[in-house]
Amino acid sequence: MAITEDDYDLVIEHYSNVIHLNPADAEAYFDRAEVYLKSGADSCSEEKLRLAYEDLKKGLKLNPNSERAQLVKYILGKSADP
Secondary structure (H helix, E strand, C coil): CCCCHHHHHHHHHHHHHHHHHCCCCHHHHHHHHHHHHHHHHHHCCHHHHHHHHHHHHHHHHHCCCCHHHHHHHHHHHHHHCC
């Protein structure tokens, strides 16, 4: 079964609700960014890739010492600094 754009949108909406309830949840930003990346890659959407980048920066700023943040820093380099 293929994942559709509607599936991605529902997951993005879920993480957006989590972030709304707890804006300090760095993992929710990282999770939503991952969905944006998958969705953007599948649809070649520059907007979703930009949104993923913004979420990665927010997650990095909230929890710069997490393992995921270290991976983001490695992948994005200096441009990931909050």
